[in-house]
Amino acid sequence: DVKVTQSSRYLVKRTGEKVFLECVQDMDHENMFWYRQDPGLGLRLIYFSYDVKMKEKGDIPEGYSVSREKKERFSLILESASTNQTSMYLCASSLYSHSYNEQFFGPGTRLTVL
Amino acid sequence: GENVEQHPSTLSVQEGDSAVIKCTYSDSASNYFPWYKQELGKRPQLIIDIRSNVGEKKDQRIAVTLNKTAKHFSLHITETQPEDSAVYFCAASDLYNQGGKLIFGQGTELSVKP
Numbered sequence: 001d002v003k004v005t006q007s008s009r010y011l012v013k014r015t016g017e018k019v020f021l022e023c024v025q026d027m028d029h030e031n032m033f034w035y036r037q038d039p040g041l042g043l044r045l046i047y048f049s050y051d052v053k054m055k056e057k058g059d060i061p062e063g064y065s066v067s068r069e070k071k072e073r074f075s076l077i078l079e080s081a082s083t084n085q086t087s088m089y090l091c092a093s094s095l096y097s098h099s100y101n102e103q104f105f106g107p108g109t110r111l112t113v114l
Numbered sequence: 115g116e117n118v119e120q121h122p123s124t125l126s127v128q129e130g131d132s133a134v135i136k137c138t139y140s141d142s143a144s145n146y147f148p149w150y151k152q153e154l155g156k157r158p159q160l161i162i163d164i165r166s167n168v169g170e171k172k173d174q175r176i177a178v179t180l181n182k183t184a185k186h187f188s189l190h191i192t193e194t195q196p197e198d199s200a201v202y203f204c205a206a207s208d209l210y211n212q213g214g215k216l217i218f219g220q221g222t223e224l225s226v227k228p
Binding site for chain 2: 004030031033035040041042043044045048050058059090094095096097101102103105106107108
């Protein structure tokens with residue numbers, strides 16, 4: 001069974017704070033992703049990574065950065081949290097393949113920025 | 115870039131009825147189309163997928179159809195049950211040129227009334 005875990009289920013932070021969200025997968029997947037989920041907007045890709053120390057911007061990278069120092073761990077960083085970053089954050093991982101592309105999601109972190 | 119539009123945003127059906135959710139995509143290079151189901155408070159999970167060389171795929175009560183010419187694909191759920199109540203997301207991907215990246219639709223909240 002693929003397991004994708006996230007460091008927190010709920011977080012409350014103040015405007016301007018630096019926030020770290022961590023994601024760990026235990027299936028040796030090359031690909032890892034960070035999404036934010038907002039009602040009516042679906043799952044929007046923030047950043048993704050195909051390999052260690054490698055990152056690519058998704059559709060909404062502004063205000064976020066990421067770090068992937070080890071294959072199993074992918075961190076999302078909010079350098080200076082703002083209220084419009086209040087959202088549900090989902091991490092996902094997948095195997096690299098030209099024939100199959102199932103993403104396995106973590107349980108999500110609901111972040112509230114006050 | 116790729117854009118995926120999903121309709122309707124909400125759908126309410128009586129138990130036993132059929133439900134249809136429709137998506138359109140913009141990038142003709144897309145060749146992989148998965149559907150994810152997210153139950154309340156849980157993580158999204160893959161329920162069915164289809165590749166561009168196939169027009170239809172069925173798995174028990176769920177089926178997906180693809181019209182490449184119209185860049186349109188749909189999820190069909192027959193004999194709906196209360197446990198089908200969830201948010202459903204469609205997605206599109208180019209397996210050969212975008213690695214594991216998925217572009218998701220906005221989601222459809224399906225409610226099955228007993």
